[in-house]
Structures are given as C-alpha cells and as structure tokens.
Amino acid sequence: MKQADERFFQKFFPPQEFAARRQRLLDEVGPTAHVLLRGRSEKVGPRFLQSKVFFYFSGIEIPGALLMISGPERKTTLYLPHRDPERHPEETGLGVEDAAAIKAATGVDDVCDRTVLAEHLAAVRTLYVQDAEDELPCQTRFEAAAAAQRRATDPWDGRPSDTQYFISLVKSRCAHLEIKSLTPIVSEMRRVKSPREIEIMRRAGYLSALATTEAMRVTKVGLVERQLAAVASYIYYTHGATGEGYPQIIAAGNNMQFGHYSRNDARLVDGDIVLMDTAPDYGYYTSDIGRIWPVNGTYAPWQRELYGYITTYHKTLLRLLKPGVMAEDVVREASAIMAGVV
Numbered sequence: 001m002k003q004a005d006e007r008f009f010q011k012f013f014p015p016q017e018f019a020a021r022r023q024r025l026l027d028e029v030g031p032t033a034h035v036l037l038r039g040r041s042e043k044v045g046p047r048f049l050q051s052k053v054f055f056y057f058s059g060i061e062i063p064g065a066l067l068m069i070s071g072p073e074r075k076t077t078l079y080l081p082h083r084d085p086e087r088h089p090e091e092t093g094l095g096v097e098d099a100a101a102i103k104a105a106t107g108v109d110d111v112c113d114r115t116v117l118a119e120h121l122a123a124v125r126t127l128y129v130q131d132a133e134d135e136l137p138c139q140t141r142f143e144a145a146a147a148a149q150r151r152a153t154d155p156w157d158g159r160p161s162d163t164q165y166f167i168s169l170v171k172s173r174c175a176h177l178e179i180k181s182l183t184p185i186v187s188e189m190r191r192v193k194s195p196r197e198i199e200i201m202r203r204a205g206y207l208s209a210l211a212t213t214e215a216m217r218v219t220k221v222g223l224v225e226r227q228l229a230a231v232a233s234y235i236y237y238t239h240g241a242t243g244e245g246y247p248q249i250i251a252a253g254n255n256m257q258f259g260h261y262s263r264n265d266a267r268l269v270d271g272d273i274v275l276m277d278t279a280p281d282y283g284y285y286t287s288d289i290g291r292i293w294p295v296n297g298t299y300a301p302w303q304r305e306l307y308g309y310i311t312t313y314h315k316t317l318l319r320l321l322k323p324g325v326m327a328e329d330v331v332r333e334a335s336a337i338m339a340g341v342v
Contacts, residue, residue, distance in 0.1 A: 245286030
C-alpha cells in the first residue's frame with residue numbers, strides 16, 4: 001500500500017498543544033458530554049484548507065474528516081473516508097488506511113471509518129456541536145453567517161448553511177441526542193492565545209510588513225494595482241504561508257474611499273496615493289497591515305496632512321489598548337481625542 005509521510009501533516013503546532021486544547025474543552029463541557037466537530041469536505045481555491053475551529057482542536061487537514069471528543073473516556077476519535085490503497089495519498093488525500101501515521105502525527109487516540117459514526121453516537125446522550133458558520137479561507141465566521149443568511153433568504157436559492165444542514169442531519173439520524181451549542185465555549189477559549197499562537201501571529205505580521213515594504217519599493221506610475229498584490233503573494237508563498245488571509249486591498253486614487261475595495265484593476269497614476277491592506281494566511285492565522293504612500297514617491301502637502309492624521313489616530317488607538325478594555329470603549333475614547341485634532 002502507498003504510504004503517507006510527514007509532508008501530509010502541519011508543522012505549525014506540536015500535537016501536544018492540540019491535545020491540551022481538547023482536554024480543556026472537555027473540562028468546559030463536563031464529564032458526561034461529547035463533542036462532535038465537522039471538518040471541510042472540499043477545496044476552496046487551489047488547495048485544501050481546513051475549517052479553523054476543526055484545525056484549532058486537531059491540526060488535521062484531511063477532507064471529509066469528523067472528530068468526536070469523549071467526556072466519559074477523555075479520548076479523541078477521528079472519522080475518515082477510505083482511499084484507494086494502491087494510489088498515493090498525494091493523489092487521493094489521506095484516509096482510514098493511514099491510521100497509524102495519522103495517530104503518530106496528530107495525537108488522536110483512534111481513527112475509524114466514517115460509516116461507524118452513527119453507531120458510536122447511539123451511546124451518546126449530550127452532544128456539543130459548533131453552530132456558528134465555518135471560518136473559511138479569506139472569510140470570517142461573521143462574513144460566512146451573512147453569506148448564509150443571503151442564501152437562505154434568496155427566493156431562487158433558499159438552501160440552509162452547511163453548518164445548519166449538518167446539525168439537521170445529526171438530529172434526524174440520532175433523535176435521542178440533546179444538542180448543545182459549542183460556539184460560546186470555543187470563542188472564549190480562542191480569545192487568549194498560547195505562546196506558540198502569538199509566535200505564529202508575529203510571523204504573520206512580519207510577512208505583512210515585508211510584503212508591504214517590497215510593494216512600496218516597486219511602486220511606479222503605470223503599474224496596475226494587482227501587480228502590487230502579486231508582489232505580496234510572492235512574499236507570502238516564498239516564506240511558508242498558504243496564500244492571502246483575505247482578498248487583498250490595493251486601492252489607488254479614488255478607490256481608497258471604498259473600505260473593502262478588491263478589484264485591484266486600476267492603473268497607478270502620477271500624483272495619486274495608494275492604499276495597501278494585506279496579510280498572509282500563516283498556519284491558519286493572519287495579522288494585517290494597512291499603509292498608504294505616494295505613487296511617484298513624493299507626498300503632496302495634502303497627502304502628507306492626510307497621512308499625519310491617520311498616523312496620529314493609529315498611535316492614539318495603540319495608547320488606549322490594554323488588557324480588560326472593551327473595543328467599543330477604545331473607539332469611543334479615540335473618537336473624542338481625535339475630535340480635537342481635526
């Protein structure tokens with residue numbers, strides 16, 4: 001049988017960190033409950049990227065995976081589809097046939113065929129599931145929720161979200177289950193970052209800075225906005241990221257007025273300034289940087305004044321950020337301070 005190797009497993013976190021998160025999760029849900037997490041089934045873009053919540057608790061990047069974490073046994077079982085054992089995992093993705101390699105690399109206790117999940121759920125009474133929409137590549141859960149709402153209310157669509165459909169499947173196949181929401185528990189857990197998470201976020205921030213600096217260096221009149229985006233993408237891919245954390249914003253001239261402009265198809269004109277807002281996806285984390293600079297390399301007086309105002313606001317926000325302070329309080333106090341600057 002063709003074997004999987006270390007290339008198929010993430011290198012950002014040790015398996016012990018995922019195991020510790022799962023044990024903490026069990027402490028939150030209680031000793032009699034189970035947790036069921038659903039991974040992504042399909043690629044979104046050029047390569048497979050996992051649901052961020054699923055990755056947070058497992059580090060597993062295998063399409064079609066499901067994860068059950070048992071409170072009574074304090075163990076984790078991964079459910080996978082089969083793959084053709086005569087074909088290389090590079091062609092098919094990993095499957096149940098790779099159970100030994102998966103357990104060694106990820107720290108899960110058992111790997112089973114997906115078809116036995118319903119049988120295992122028969123012995124479960126209380127099941128926690130994530131009812132917030134999946135965080136996907138280039139999309140937050142809030143954006144995913146808004147997209148799901150638009151689809152559900154579209155008179156020519158009307159489909160439920162993938163998350164809600166999954167929950168309805170579980171309820172229909174296991175009517176005896178008491179289903180509870182995992183979302184508030186997970187949100188609170190993810191609020192405070194581990195030392196390794198902070199290290200990865202700093203690396204993501206460094207790559208954002210590197211990409212922005214290089215884009216500044218190559219900027220010249222006549223380029224198209226997307227050419228600066230290409231510079232950033234090159235930096236990300238060559239430094240270990242999986243791509244962009246969200247659609248890049250390269251807004252020159254009047255395009256700056258649109259907060260999430262992403263067409264990136266306008267030419268850079270002499271006398272304009274350009275806004276770049278970009279970040280990589282690095283180990284499922286992102287840390288963005290936004291900067292503006294003159295296309296021709298020299299600030300006009302009004303551009304310098306605008307840049308000074310933005311810099312003052314930025315420094316004001318940084319001074320107000322501290323542990324225990326709510327975001328809305330920071331914005332309100334910063335607005336009051338900046339009212340005296342305008």
